[in-house]
Amino acid sequence: xxxxxxxxxxxxxxxxxxxxxxxxxxxxxxxxxxxxxxxxxxxxxxxxxxxxxxxxxxxxxxxxxxxxxxxxxxxxxxxxxxxxxxxxxxxxxxxxxxxxxxxxxxxxxxxxxxxxxxxxxxxxxxxxxxxxxxxxxxxxxxxxxxxx
Amino acid sequence: xxxxxxxxxxxxxxxxxxxxxxxxxxxxxxxxxxxxxxxxxxxxxxxxxxxxxxxxxxxxxxxxxxxxxxxxxxxxxxxxxxxxxxxxxxxxxxxxxxxxxxxxxxxxxxxxxxxxxxxxxxxxxxxxxxxxxxxxxxxxxxxxxxxxxxxxxxxxxxxxxxxxxxxxxxxxxxxxxxxxxxxxxxxxxxxxxxxxxxxxxxx
Numbered sequence: 001x002x003x004x005x006x007x008x009x010x011x012x013x014x015x016x017x018x019x020x021x022x023x024x025x026x027x028x029x030x031x032x033x034x035x036x037x038x039x040x041x042x043x044x045x046x047x048x049x050x051x052x053x054x055x056x057x058x059x060x061x062x063x064x065x066x067x068x069x070x071x072x073x074x075x076x077x078x079x080x081x082x083x084x085x086x087x088x089x090x091x092x093x094x095x096x097x098x099x100x101x102x103x104x105x106x107x108x109x110x111x112x113x114x115x116x117x118x119x120x121x122x123x124x125x126x127x128x129x130x131x132x133x134x135x136x137x138x139x140x141x142x143x144x145x146x147x148x
Numbered sequence: 149x150x151x152x153x154x155x156x157x158x159x160x161x162x163x164x165x166x167x168x169x170x171x172x173x174x175x176x177x178x179x180x181x182x183x184x185x186x187x188x189x190x191x192x193x194x195x196x197x198x199x200x201x202x203x204x205x206x207x208x209x210x211x212x213x214x215x216x217x218x219x220x221x222x223x224x225x226x227x228x229x230x231x232x233x234x235x236x237x238x239x240x241x242x243x244x245x246x247x248x249x250x251x252x253x254x255x256x257x258x259x260x261x262x263x264x265x266x267x268x269x270x271x272x273x274x275x276x277x278x279x280x281x282x283x284x285x286x287x288x289x290x291x292x293x294x295x296x297x298x299x300x301x302x303x304x305x306x307x308x309x310x311x312x313x314x315x316x317x318x319x320x321x322x323x324x325x326x327x328x329x330x331x332x333x334x335x336x337x338x339x340x341x342x343x344x345x346x347x348x349x350x351x
Contacts, residue, residue: 049310049311050310050311050312051311067310067311067312068310071221071222071223073333073337073338075337076340077337077338077339077340077341078333078337078338078340078341088346088347093316094312094315113343
């Protein structure tokens with residue numbers, strides 16, 4: 001009888017421990033996901049299609065790219081963005097031309113073509129996907145940038 | 149065999165070919181010719197088709213290591229709908245006469261294969277602009293015929309296209325432009341271009 005009692009005690013203790021453990025799951029930055037379950041795969045976000053230029057939120061903001069740039073090559077040999085946005089082609093293509101500031105190198109010299117430090121467009125300019133913001137914020141542009 | 153008897157055999161064969169055949173009927177001669185024709189023509193076309201696929205193209209390391217690796221990163225290799233355009237789809241015409249002409253031109257490629265003109269990535273890179281210009285020129289000359297095997301501007305629904313492509317396609321086609329005028333470097337990497345080449349190619 002004593003043996004049965006002690007076995008029951010051990011078993012129930014183990015059960016309580018187990019249930020407590022399962023409540024105390026590790027919460028990581030990737031979200032709440034028990035180790036023994038497969039993580040939910042986030043849905044693939046789609047790049048937004050062409051639209052009108054997107055207004056800036058603050059003065060120094062690099063304008064956001066209002067179209068898809070999937071498979072556009074920007075490397076030492078060629079820059080797909082510049083085929084439309086360069087000063088040579090912007091009129092014909094109807095694209096926004098790159099800013100004059102992009103011709104100035106880090107020593108303040110004005111160059112005749114895009115400065116190397118401004119060559120890799122996507123370091124500052126990015127396209128958008130239709131995704132809810134990860135963290136809520138109440139930022140509003142200054143009055144001078146607000147469009148009526 | 150002496151030289152004299154050899155010359156004799158050639159002479160006799162030639163005489164046999166030039167005289168009417170007296171032992172075979174005209175029908176059997178014609179049928180033999182017909183069958184021989186099928187075998188020859190079929191064999192010729194089969195051999196030509198054997199050189200007209202991706203496996204054959206990339207059996208040369210020049211193609212496999214350079215252009216094929218670049219092509220594998222592009223939309224003509226992998227895309228949403230799973231339609232793939234392989235090497236000959238773009239680089240060899242579909243129509244027989246044009247295809248035959250292109251195959252004869254390819255003997256120049258064999259010659260350079262033997263010379264080893266582009267047998268290292270460095271050599272290929274040095275020649276990339278020149279080679280690209282050849283392809284651009286021939287595409288321009290044929291009004292991008294190989295592109296149009298799949299992409300025909302008459303079948304394009306501009307309403308389905310995005311703002312930019314719809315506008316630029318209509319503008320380009322009405323100005324008499326052809327696919328290759330804008331769509332360069334879509335299946336392989338673009339060459340390094342200086343300002344002058346940029347102006348010349350419109351890129």
